[in-house]
Amino acid sequence: MTQLTHTDPGGTPNRSLVHEDWDALTFKVHRSAYRSPALFQKEMSRIWGHTWLYLGHETEIPNPGDFKSRTLGGRPLIFCRDSSGKIQVFFNACTHRGTVLCRHSEGNTKFFQCFYHAWAFSNSGELAALPGDEAYADVPGFKERHRLRSVPRVDSHEGFVFIAFDPDVPDLQTHLGEAAHYMSLTAKIGPQGMQTVPGVQLYSVKGNWKLAVENAMDGYHFAPTHNTFVGYLRETGFAVTDDDQYAYDLGDGHGLLILTGHNGRIGMVWEPRFGEGEKERTAAKRQEMEERLGKELAAEVADASRILFVFPNLLLFDLEALTIRQIEPVEAGRTDVRAWQFVETGEPDEVRALRIKTMVSFVGPGGLATPDDIEAYEAVQRGIEATADSADPAYDWSDMSRGMANEKQGNQGRSIDEGAMRSFWRQWSRRVEGDGTPGA
């Protein structure tokens, strides 16, 4: 993985909205990047329109006929498993005149029927029936031409399903690069595999989507923003420390925090708040993991907590419990977030209950962390209005230079610095301010 240093090969484009200067050790982002509707449209086109996007996990639709409707990059989609068991992803728009076809958020069906003129499509996309079809009878190939439109690219890694609206994007593994390895580590936790828990936590934030990314890649805010949670951990006998925690640039905008100081991990690293019963099970599970994966890989999977960001819309929290978070920009100042609990398939009921309780108590929408985080990024969105069109243009920039001096000396960037955010913004700038392609 790439060290976060000033020699980072990602380049330093001093473009209009992202300024980076390693002589002056400054890195700043113009606040219009969070506010501008025009820029938002550009992001939808240049990022969301031309890269892989996380859609969902294949265990969300385990049975033939299962479907979820979901919106990515503003486009309504149907994510389903057809009757033969194959995963299909369709644009959720009737091929007749474009009406949203599936109006349910989830379910199981053999057919999707449009409410407007009642055209019906099979779960593999064929136009199966249309009322009064004798009026179309003389037109050859009509039904074939009006099958449901599939998104151009669908691929998956370890059950994580991604789509791309641009048929010419590089393959998924190329896009994921080093991030694929860290997704695989999480996927290896359970001897019988991993799955999402049915149900989704959906919430809407009055803030720009990039603030959600920054917040997840920002260890600097952990102690001050979440001091209630830190106090709770200390009271339960768990030492929280920011030492030896690092940030990594995984290339192409993907980022990783490896956290050793916040490290109770269900089934992997025991701590008192998990209860005595878990202590023994954790030791047994570690042995199982070592036998299955080998000592070294088991240690990499189990020992440290990780927060992985896969550019541009997936966050994988592999902490005391596991959660998948998907970011969907709605407008410049609004973002929808979906979160799923990610669990070991076949684990005992009491462990499942502990895992869910532990996760929702911290990063759930009503937990000890996420409401603080949402308040932080909504407060940023409100606060940056103050300096818009300011008489002194210097007021309208946000600083992200923390840790540059350390990185310039060739040291690994720390999670409590702002290097992971800088990597993200460099990629953002390449995409949005370059010619729209990564590395341009």
Ligand code: FES
């Ligand atoms: S728009 Fe769907 S059947 Fe007419």
Ligand SMILES: [Fe+2]
């Ligand atoms: Fe936080």
